[in-house]
Amino acid sequence: MTLKIRQILGASRPLLILAAVFVLCAALSPTDGQGANTFLTWGSQTNMLRFMSEYGILAAGMTLVILSGGIDLSVGSILGFTAVLFSWMTIWKDVPAVLAVPACLAAGAALGGVNGFLVARFRIQPFVVTLAMMVVARGLAKLVSGGQKVSTAFEQNGDFVTKPIPPFFDFLNDRIGGTFPVVGVVFLAAILLLWGAARYTLFGRHLYAIGGNEEAARLSGVRVGWAKAGAYAVSGLMAALAGLCDAAQQQQGDPEAGATYELDAIAAVVIGGTALTGGRGSMSLTLVGVLVIGYIDQILSLKGFDQSQRLIAKGLIILGAVLLQKRERV
Amino acid sequence: MSGPTSAIPPILSMRGISKRFGGVNALSNVSLDIFAGEVQALVGENGAGKSTLMKILSGAAEPDSGEILVDGRRAEIHSPREAERARIRMIHQELALVGALSVAENICLGRLPRTRWRLVDRRAMRQEARRILARLGSSLDVDAPAGVLSIGAQQIVEIAKALSQDARILVMDEPTSALPETDAKKLLALVRQLKSEGVAIVYITHKMEEIYGLADRLTVLRDGKFIGTETPEKLPRAELIRWMVGRTLSELIPQHAGKPGAPLLTVRDLAVRDARTGMPLVDGVSLTLARGEILGLAGLVGSGNSELLGALFGRFGRPAALAVTINGRPFLPGDPAAAIRAGAALLTNDRKATGLVLPLSVRENAMLASLSRAARAGLVSRRQEEALSAPVLKRLHLRAASSESQVSTLSGGNQQKVALAKWLLTRPRLLLLDEPTRGVDVGAKHEIYELINALADEGVGILLVTSELPELLGLSDRILAMHRGRVTAEFTRAQATPEKVMAAATASDQPQEAA
Numbered sequence: 001m002t003l004k005i006r007q008i009l010g011a012s013r014p015l016l017i018l019a020a021v022f023v024l025c026a027a028l029s030p031t032d033g034q035g036a037n038t039f040l041t042w043g044s045q046t047n048m049l050r051f052m053s054e055y056g057i058l059a060a061g062m063t064l065v066i067l068s069g070g071i072d073l074s075v076g077s078i079l080g081f082t083a084v085l086f087s088w089m090t091i092w093k094d095v096p097a098v099l100a101v102p103a104c105l106a107a108g109a110a111l112g113g114v115n116g117f118l119v120a121r122f123r124i125q126p127f128v129v130t131l132a133m134m135v136v137a138r139g140l141a142k143l144v145s146g147g148q149k150v151s152t153a154f155e156q157n158g159d160f161v162t163k164p165i166p167p168f169f170d171f172l173n174d175r176i177g178g179t180f181p182v183v184g185v186v187f188l189a190a191i192l193l194l195w196g197a198a199r200y201t202l203f204g205r206h207l208y209a210i211g212g213n214e215e216a217a218r219l220s221g222v223r224v225g226w227a228k229a230g231a232y233a234v235s236g237l238m239a240a241l242a243g244l245c246d247a248a249q250q251q252q253g254d255p256e257a258g259a260t261y262e263l264d265a266i267a268a269v270v271i272g273g274t275a276l277t278g279g280r281g282s283m284s285l286t287l288v289g290v291l292v293i294g295y296i297d298q299i300l301s302l303k304g305f306d307q308s309q310r311l312i313a314k315g316l317i318i319l320g321a322v323l324l325q326k327r328e329r330v
Numbered sequence: 331m332s333g334p335t336s337a338i339p340p341i342l343s344m345r346g347i348s349k350r351f352g353g354v355n356a357l358s359n360v361s362l363d364i365f366a367g368e369v370q371a372l373v374g375e376n377g378a379g380k381s382t383l384m385k386i387l388s389g390a391a392e393p394d395s396g397e398i399l400v401d402g403r404r405a406e407i408h409s410p411r412e413a414e415r416a417r418i419r420m421i422h423q424e425l426a427l428v429g430a431l432s433v434a435e436n437i438c439l440g441r442l443p444r445t446r447w448r449l450v451d452r453r454a455m456r457q458e459a460r461r462i463l464a465r466l467g468s469s470l471d472v473d474a475p476a477g478v479l480s481i482g483a484q485q486i487v488e489i490a491k492a493l494s495q496d497a498r499i500l501v502m503d504e505p506t507s508a509l510p511e512t513d514a515k516k517l518l519a520l521v522r523q524l525k526s527e528g529v530a531i532v533y534i535t536h537k538m539e540e541i542y543g544l545a546d547r548l549t550v551l552r553d554g555k556f557i558g559t560e561t562p563e564k565l566p567r568a569e570l571i572r573w574m575v576g577r578t579l580s581e582l583i584p585q586h587a588g589k590p591g592a593p594l595l596t597v598r599d600l601a602v603r604d605a606r607t608g609m610p611l612v613d614g615v616s617l618t619l620a621r622g623e624i625l626g627l628a629g630l631v632g633s634g635n636s637e638l639l640g641a642l643f644g645r646f647g648r649p650a651a652l653a654v655t656i657n658g659r660p661f662l663p664g665d666p667a668a669a670i671r672a673g674a675a676l677l678t679n680d681r682k683a684t685g686l687v688l689p690l691s692v693r694e695n696a697m698l699a700s701l702s703r704a705a706r707a708g709l710v711s712r713r714q715e716e717a718l719s720a721p722v723l724k725r726l727h728l729r730a731a732s733s734e735s736q737v738s739t740l741s742g743g744n745q746q747k748v749a750l751a752k753w754l755l756t757r758p759r760l761l762l763l764d765e766p767t768r769g770v771d772v773g774a775k776h777e778i779y780e781l782i783n784a785l786a787d788e789g790v791g792i793l794l795v796t797s798e799l800p801e802l803l804g805l806s807d808r809i810l811a812m813h814r815g816r817v818t819a820e821f822t823r824a825q826a827t828p829e830k831v832m833a834a835a836t837a838s839d840q841p842q843e844a845a
Binding site for chain 1: 676686
């Protein structure tokens with residue numbers, strides 16, 4: 001009986017942690033002039049969701065890679081590359097979004113696929129492969145943009161021209177009903193989709209098996225190479241999706257966009273409790289990890305802590321989360 | 331039991347050593363005396379407890395009860411470091427050199443000579459290494475990285491390392507099993523030299539010529555029990571084999587009734603080489619297997635029987651020179667997924683390392699090799715998974731809290747049942763069983779025997795590798811004995827006796843019979 005209670009508690013522990021963080025944030029929140037809690041406002045919540053959408057999308061793809069026992073350091077750079085590519089196509093080259101969106105998503109998936117191919121075919125460590133891709137993709141971003149930000153105001157044949165913002169930028173940057181950010185919808189949809197992929201598809205089960213025991217998976221007939229390549233391709237695709245969101249929110253393609261985002265994505269996965277060694281974890285844990293980081297960052301900024309202090313706090317939280325999980329597993 | 335000359339006390343005695351692993355008695359009340367300047371062979375079947383006993387001696391494992399006396403005084407050996415202090419060194423089958431470091435660094439590792447400035451004194455280190463190697467009659471380059479040396483040369487470096495630490499008891503675990511003939515002869519000469527210098531050597535081996543050509547005394551273990559210590563002169567070969575296998579064949583192992591049917595598998599000239607050393611593991615084996623037949627492959631570690639199963643399943647990539655047919659159709663091993671499609675299933679001999687995905691549940695493990703049966707368009711139906719796996723798990727009498735239990739929480743016997751369930755769910759025609767009852771309790775063992783027989787009666791062809799002779803003799807319709815990668819003898823059920831099979835599996839000079 002107690003075993004059952006403990007099982008239920010164990011399974012919902014991440015939710016409990018999320019609830020605890022939420023309550024704590026609400027309790028610590030400063031109040032505005034009318035005595036209302038500034039953390040518990042709809043605006044504050046939706047702002048936070050918008051703020052964490054980009055690395056949340058990255059974390060969703062990252063979760064698949066980490067479940068398979070790998071890591072993907074290239075997502076921040078792929079984000080930057082696709083943000084630039086998308087802006088370059090739609091603003092400078094007047095390519096309609098119907099073509100540019102699939103092209104950019106395909107480019108991201110292709111770069112991720114290259115990661116996967118190198119990891120699977122040549123058995124190079126994922127850390128090294130994706131580190132190289134991180135550098136290459138950043139280079140590609142600068143190559144496409146010529147090193148400058150790709151914005152609506154630019155020089156063409158010696159003339160200074162200004163172009164209107166493409167409608168797709170406004171669409172992604174909009175808020176539904178004036179409140180709920182579209183990028184937040186994209187983020188939640190990505191999580192939901194990959195949650196289903198991890199939990200209910202052959203592909204997802206194979207990733208868990210590979211991360212848990214690659215040799216046993218191989219000897220059970222699992223196509224290890226294809227599954228791994230797929231995980232990295234999905235991660236690249238998610239990075240491209242985040243790149244579109246980034247371009248839309250910044251109204252331009254910044255070749256430096258997404259730098260160090262890969263670390264935020266990994267942090268979210270780790271805080272959720274997915275094991276870096278692979279085979280253990282889930283997409284819902286990653287959602288919790290993203291929200292916990294977002295909440296804590298939000299409350300610290302509401303309390304007037306500056307960025308330096310927030311970074312230090314984030315680092316400590318990552319450590320604390322891992323230590324907590326370590327104790328659980330013993 | 332007394333030593334060679336009872337006047338001289340042993341330098342080391344192990345008294346009443348017992349050790350349990352889970353529900354298995356690995357050692358019960360084993361005693362062992364070691365005298366200076368002797369070679370004592372430690373003999374027994376796989377799983378007899380030799381390695382566990384030596385792990386305890388070298389501080390890598392702790393006994394549940396019993397004591398160790400060094401020079402007549404009780405010694406506490408709880409760690410390899412303490413064993414080293416008692417001047418005991420073990421040389422493992424898997425050599426433990428640091429490949430990137432030089433021979434000299436490896437020999438002196440742990441006690442590197444220092445200069446005045448606390449830096450490594452490389453000159454003194456090389457001198458010391460050369461001195462020890464010279465004592466062993468070796469002129470190895472002390473600056474060569476250890477990783478590039480042959481296995482034989484690495485063995486010598488290991489011995490030199492032990493001597494640099496003043497070892498007076500040296501435990502060697504099948505040191506010649508991976509060596510070519512000439513290197514093996516050199517090593518044996520070296521062992522004799524060390525012995526004449528007063529070093530005591532405990533020598534684990536399966537090879538008759540080493541037992542009778544090298545050892546001063548033999549100690550036999552069986553099923554974790556001490557059987558006896560004797561000099562080779564007083565223990566002729568036939569008697570030794572009886573000591574090793576001497577239990578009565580258990581009446582418990584049931585025989586299956588069905589008769590072998592049409593041919594299922596033919597293998598011609600299968601050869602497998604060790605990917606690292608290039609040594610042949612399986613050296614030109616041919617065999618046939620009929621539907622509903624259980625063919626046992628007898629052999630000790632290194633005989634190649636386990637590698638043969640792996641090679642057929644495509645575990646080591648594409649093996650050299652072979653022709654295989656399954657069900658009359660040619661089959662080219664090299665890819666486990668293709669082997670599964672052809673109807674083969676491989677139960678590996680180490681379920682934790684290569685059989686199960688420990689973080690996953692019973693259901694997920696059971697379905698791993700046949701998940702597409704429960705999926706449509708890539709989407710897995712959990713209900714379908716349950717519908718497929720539940721009857722098989724029930725047939726195996728799996729005892730688990732639920733099919734959602736993490737498989738790592740189950741007992742060894744139940745874990746093995748999950749591994750078996752995974753293969754039954756692929757509906758195999760050819761079942762390759764490598765140690766199907768290793769680390770399994772008696773009750774589960776019997777259930778697994780009945781399952782193997784039932785599968786044979788259903789027409790599944792089974793290749794069986796097991797280091798437990800009674801199991802092999804009890805289950806197999808036919809037995810091939812293997813030694814050093816070759817088939818040395820074939821027995822029908824009626825012909826096979828433990829002594830004959832063991833003799834064929836240990837003989838190295840016996841000519842190869844047609845398989």
